[in-house]
Amino acid sequence: MTPGALRDPFFRVVTAAAFTRERIADLAAGRCVAVRVPNFLPRHVVEETLGALETRAFDAYGRKRVHPPVMRFGVGVSDHCRNGRLTDDYWTALERHRKDWEGLGLPFDPFEECRTALGADWPGGIRVGTRGGREMSAGVAREPNQGFQVHFDHALREFSGDLLDSTLVAQFAFNAYLSVPDAGGETVIWCHLWHPADEEFRLPGSYGYDEAVVGDAECVELGPEVGEAVLINPRCFHAVRPSRGARRIALGFAVGLSLTGELLTWG
Numbered sequence: 001m002t003p004g005a006l007r008d009p010f011f012r013v014v015t016a017a018a019f020t021r022e023r024i025a026d027l028a029a030g031r032c033v034a035v036r037v038p039n040f041l042p043r044h045v046v047e048e049t050l051g052a053l054e055t056r057a058f059d060a061y062g063r064k065r066v067h068p069p070v071m072r073f074g075v076g077v078s079d080h081c082r083n084g085r086l087t088d089d090y091w092t093a094l095e096r097h098r099k100d101w102e103g104l105g106l107p108f109d110p111f112e113e114c115r116t117a118l119g120a121d122w123p124g125g126i127r128v129g130t131r132g133g134r135e136m137s138a139g140v141a142r143e144p145n146q147g148f149q150v151h152f153d154h155a156l157r158e159f160s161g162d163l164l165d166s167t168l169v170a171q172f173a174f175n176a177y178l179s180v181p182d183a184g185g186e187t188v189i190w191c192h193l194w195h196p197a198d199e200e201f202r203l204p205g206s207y208g209y210d211e212a213v214v215g216d217a218e219c220v221e222l223g224p225e226v227g228e229a230v231l232i233n234p235r236c237f238h239a240v241r242p243s244r245g246a247r248r249i250a251l252g253f254a255v256g257l258s259l260t261g262e263l264l265t266w267g
């Protein structure tokens with residue numbers, strides 16, 4: 001087959017003025033693979049959050065698992081998962097994370113700004129998910145200047161049992177861009193869901209896969225824009241291309257659609 005000769009009409013990116021219930025439902029149902037909302041974040045939120053983050057040192061994700069390194073400000077589950085279980089050190093790291101974010105001295109909570117705008121039209125509302133009654137991380141500022149390897153995100157496969165106190169019926173990944181590079185840094189999504197045979201392409205010890213895993217599957221490429229937010233189906237293999245110039249910094253969190261129709265977020 002010639003690559004790109006046959007296209008899936010539902011493997012498409014939708015650009016919208018807001019995350020309406022129809023667009024979120026399209027993503028959950030598989031009628032699109034990504035929803036982009038330009039100018040999602042007010043300019044002052046971008047500028048003040050970025051200004052504050054620029055004064056702080058970022059940590060790296062676990063360097064054995066995440067290579068090339070990705071920098072982060074805040075805590076996410078991926079550094080605290082062993083044998084399909086969330087380890088207790090997630091909760092201790094989360095206390096530090098909360099102090100660090102509060103220490104930025106922002107007059108608003110950037111993740112709450114994101115949640116409020118993302119969930120504004122969603123009938124079931126939006127909140128940070130809980131596990132064992134404890135609130136999860138609201139999200140992470142991520143800086144993948146050298147890119148993310150080809151990977152997928154799916155709590156069902158990464159964790160045994162329910163990660164949150166609620167059963168999820170769909171999962172999305174949310175990113176709002178605070179700073180974008182001068183060149184590169186595109187998010188690429190392939191029309192390919194994980195299959196056990198894909199494990200032969202797994203990079204040893206890594207979260208990522210050799211790009212050959214996606215073969216000639218069709219793909220879409222999204223060049224991030226400052227202030228834009230993107231919600232994707234992270235079960236499709238995706239990657240971030242290496243970039244040059246300015247830092248590529250996004251506010252990111254996972255979003256689950258619960259059985260009771262709520263949007264539940266976690267980092």
Ligand SMILES: O=C(O)CCC(=O)C(=O)O
Pocket residue numbers: 148153173174175187234238239240250252
């Ligand atoms: O930064 C991005 O555009 C996507 C990062 C990613 O892999 C994710 O949000 O799951």
Ligand SMILES: [Fe+2]
Pocket residue numbers: 151152153173234238
């Ligand atoms: Fe991802």
